[in-house]
Amino acid sequence: MGKDRLEELYFELPGIGRAQVPESFRDLFTQPVVVRASRRAGDVLELLDGGRTVVVNGGDFTDLKVLVWYVMRFRETLEPRPGRDQGPAERRERQDRIRDKVHRLMVPVLGEEIMGIEGAPSLEGMSEWANWDPQEDTTYLVPARRIMRILTDMKRRSEGMDIRALGGSIVIHPHVYVPFDQSIIDLLDANLEAGPSDEVLDVGTGTGVLALLAASKGAGRVVATDILDRAVLNARENAKRLGLDDRVEVRGPCDLFDCVRGKFDVIIFNPPWIRGGPRSEYEEALYDDGGMIITRFMDGVAGHLKDGGRIYLIYSDISESTGEGSITGLMELVDKKGLQVVGDRWRVRRSRVTGTRERVHLFEIARVGTSTGGQPQ
Numbered sequence: 001m002g003k004d005r006l007e008e009l010y011f012e013l014p015g016i017g018r019a020q021v022p023e024s025f026r027d028l029f030t031q032p033v034v035v036r037a038s039r040r041a042g043d044v045l046e047l048l049d050g051g052r053t054v055v056v057n058g059g060d061f062t063d064l065k066v067l068v069w070y071v072m073r074f075r076e077t078l079e080p081r082p083g084r085d086q087g088p089a090e091r092r093e094r095q096d097r098i099r100d101k102v103h104r105l106m107v108p109v110l111g112e113e114i115m116g117i118e119g120a121p122s123l124e125g126m127s128e129w130a131n132w133d134p135q136e137d138t139t140y141l142v143p144a145r146r147i148m149r150i151l152t153d154m155k156r157r158s159e160g161m162d163i164r165a166l167g168g169s170i171v172i173h174p175h176v177y178v179p180f181d182q183s184i185i186d187l188l189d190a191n192l193e194a195g196p197s198d199e200v201l202d203v204g205t206g207t208g209v210l211a212l213l214a215a216s217k218g219a220g221r222v223v224a225t226d227i228l229d230r231a232v233l234n235a236r237e238n239a240k241r242l243g244l245d246d247r248v249e250v251r252g253p254c255d256l257f258d259c260v261r262g263k264f265d266v267i268i269f270n271p272p273w274i275r276g277g278p279r280s281e282y283e284e285a286l287y288d289d290g291g292m293i294i295t296r297f298m299d300g301v302a303g304h305l306k307d308g309g310r311i312y313l314i315y316s317d318i319s320e321s322t323g324e325g326s327i328t329g330l331m332e333l334v335d336k337k338g339l340q341v342v343g344d345r346w347r348v349r350r351s352r353v354t355g356t357r358e359r360v361h362l363f364e365i366a367r368v369g370t371s372t373g374g375q376p377q
Helices: 041-049 061-073 088-103 144-159 182-191 209-216 229-241 289-304 326-336
Strands: 010-013 017-020 032-035 053-056 105-110 139-143 161-163 168-170 199-203 221-225 248-251 264-269 305-316 339-350 357-367
Touching (some): 010 032, 041 061, 061 105, 088 105, 105 144, 168 229, 182 357, 199 209, 209 221, 209 248, 209 264, 229 248, 264 289, 326 357
Parallel strands (some): 017 139, 053 105, 199 221, 199 264, 264 305
Antiparallel strands (some): 010 017, 105 139, 161 168
């Protein structure tokens, strides 16, 4: 398929007919091959490895889920492992190529249905979750992984998601980051100190779960901010849902500290960890291109921290292990701003995004010379 063909808006595929690739995925679409969901998973992986777009049409939903699981499980095999002489840019480019190949496993979607797949659940209400503008009479070729995430997110919105540390459930709005790994929430729950006299700020609150955790642990006043209007509404709904809206004030949409004044006893931040550019609104909570978000946070946080106050920063080493120096850069910023790490707890897990192992840190940070009782470990 030549370049001119790739620039066309529609594509003709056997058994599917005329279909359109949403603009956000169009640059990934190349050399399509149509297979049934029952196709051997290893064959599908080989096709993706060879740069093909694999469109699944025919078979049942269980087989489709197995294909997606297999591709995600073995996605690191889609690109040669980096050599020791490769720098951060090459390692990031490798991860981008893997992400592109994974997204080339696609399914046809018409209206609110996955075409040609028996037993597939309805996509009713999908338009609210899509990062394109679906037209009812148009067949779209969409990454299967994206469709699976939409199905999961729609279920979480309708049924709620139980959060152990809160003793209740939250709802999740479209494109808002899902706090799927509760061990990270538990890590903050086990180490956060916030009493009735403490004022807490949660920056980039998302669903509001960390702000709600601070309130549930007894914080007298909690302010939460987010840059996304969807997240602001989501956090407000969850505060009301859990009966904490009298102590949790959600502001925004605004960037970082833009809608707060004054200083706080506790500041919480769970920023994007992965270096690179997001492909969708949802991925803005995952990717920090060039480390600009964490840099701007560190530039502003000291001006909003009371004397004797504490910063609880959740951060991963995933972009340290690729040679991009995210943890090293963070420690340099901490030192530059007259701060110090006074506590360091962590959890090791496999990244849901990259498939590689990462160490997720909960850094407790204070001004130099401040004694909080915590010790680095």
